[in-house]
Amino acid sequence: MSERRIELVRGDITRLAVDAIVNAANTSLLGGGGVDGAIHRAAGPELVAECRMLHGCPTGQAKITRGYRLPARHVIHTVGPVWNGGHRGEEALLASCYRNSLELARAHGLRTIAFPAISCGIYGYPVQAACAVAVRTISAFLAEDAAIERVVLVCFDEAVHDAYAAILADPGTSASVDAHARMLGCLLGAVVGDALGVPVEFQSREQLSADPVTGVRGHGTYNQPPGTWSDDSSLLLATADSLINHGYDPPDMMGRFLTWLKGQAYTPHGEVFDVGIATRSAIARFADGAPPEAWGGRSERDNGNGSLMRIAPLALFTRALTPAEIVRCSMEVSGLTHAHPRSQLCCAYFSLLLPLVVQGLSLKKAMAQASQHLAPFVPEAERGVLEKILNGSIVEAPASAIRGSGYVVHCLEASLWCAANHPSYEKAVLAAINLGEDTDTTAAVTGALAGAMHGQAAIPEAWLRALASREYVETICARLVERIEARRS
Numbered sequence: 161m162s163e164r165r166i167e168l169v170r171g172d173i174t175r176l177a178v179d180a181i182v183n184a185a186n187t188s189l190l191g192g193g194g195v196d197g198a199i200h201r202a203a204g205p206e207l208v209a210e211c212r213m214l215h216g217c218p219t220g221q222a223k224i225t226r227g228y229r230l231p232a233r234h235v236i237h238t239v240g241p242v243w244n245g246g247h248r249g250e251e252a253l254l255a256s257c258y259r260n261s262l263e264l265a266r267a268h269g270l271r272t273i274a275f276p277a278i279s280c281g282i283y284g285y286p287v288q289a290a291c292a293v294a295v296r297t298i299s300a301f302l303a304e305d306a307a308i309e310r311v312v313l314v315c316f317d318e319a320v321h322d323a324y325a326a327i328l329a330d331p332g333t334s335a336s337v338d339a340h341a342r343m344l345g346c347l348l349g350a351v352v353g354d355a356l357g358v359p360v361e362f363q364s365r366e367q368l369s370a371d372p373v374t375g376v377r378g379h380g381t382y383n384q385p386p387g388t389w390s391d392d393s394s395l396l397l398a399t400a401d402s403l404i405n406h407g408y409d410p411p412d413m414m415g416r417f418l419t420w421l422k423g424q425a426y427t428p429h430g431e432v433f434d435v436g437i438a439t440r441s442a443i444a445r446f447a448d449g450a451p452p453e454a455w456g457g458r459s460e461r462d463n464g465n466g467s468l469m470r471i472a473p474l475a476l477f478t479r480a481l482t483p484a485e486i487v488r489c490s491m492e493v494s495g496l497t498h499a500h501p502r503s504q505l506c507c508a509y510f511s512l513l514l515p516l517v518v519q520g521l522s523l524k525k526a527m528a529q530a531s532q533h534l535a536p537f538v539p540e541a542e543r544g545v546l547e548k549i550l551n552g553s554i555v556e557a558p559a560s561a562i563r564g565s566g567y568v569v570h571c572l573e574a575s576l577w578c579a580a581n582h583p584s585y586e587k588a589v590l591a592a593i594n595l596g597e598d599t600d601t602t603a604a605v606t607g608a609l610a611g612a613m614h615g616q617a618a619i620p621e622a623w624l625r626a627l628a629s630r631e632y633v634e635t636i637c638a639r640l641v642e643r644i645e646a647r648r649s
Contacts, residue, residue, distance in 0.1 A: 349611020564595030
């Protein structure tokens, strides 16, 4: 287990004989106070001379030098974020410090590395939250990589030591992810997953097996720049914006969908390049003045994943309601574009599931509870179709039984399977994409679930950095989470 390769010690990081110690540096890399100053003093003037040649380091990134007079062979310098209340991407940047430091150690063949508590000094990051990010990020890295044999968490003061000890004492370290981080992870995770899947939409599993997606790509199916998100995210953001400004108001949501379809809002580059047939038809009926009950398609063929892909904001917004109210709201919102009971039930299940994951329940327990809450609303005609979801057996299925098609049941099954069978947000989303077919939507739904499981910090910073209109997306996501938290206070 990764936790057994993490060691907690009290003491002075400059005295550790490891392959590398990590310096909580400033952007100049030329030394400062706290750990930074102590490392420079112990290493001697040769260290600052080499650092001058590196020309600084951006926040969240890492650079490596020799250790000189230190017992450690190398120093990895990383720049942590200054705490600004948690609304300026601090968590993702802090996670990036740990991840990039570990990746740099691996690239240089280093096997032992020691970290201070990055950003917990004058940068003001709350100790408990910072330690949770550190353990979560390191554990995820070690779970996927055997090259690093030992990670030492070095604590100079008692508060940091106690915070680390409490987290490491709980084998389920994911419980240290708070609800705020999970909700942001859910929303941003959906958009990032969508963007990664866009360039290869409609490619087969066989094609992707020969050339698997491993990170951000561009162009491809729609000839869009890297980081471009599709209608999946546009409709999710429109739903979120409606909830922020009007609360639960399905007609307002539909009005925003129409605004999007006209290319007037919620797009990455000011144009609509992809839209599902069922969604377009439903918006057209709304625009023509049809009554609400006529908007969403109700036939067997109207069971695409076009409502499931945008339901996550509603699931978070209604998380404090009773299960029956959550089911009612999610079925109504699904019905704006997809009104067949199957699509509505898939949305209801996902809306019941996500709040339980945000609470910190394991996926297995959350699935069982969601199924129990949904059971009274499932008509006999749909029980067989949804059986593997409702009894949880879908997560035990072989990969060959999982489809990435645009059919709503396939999409939900694939997302549950990917999230259950891969240890991180990154691995789950890539697995979803490489199933082929409706790659963007499968990755968006998987990204919402995996983001809720692992938190915002689990989303690779490189993927966020590439995201089209990142600030716009993050602003809507943050505002919705603030609105949800304000309702509960």
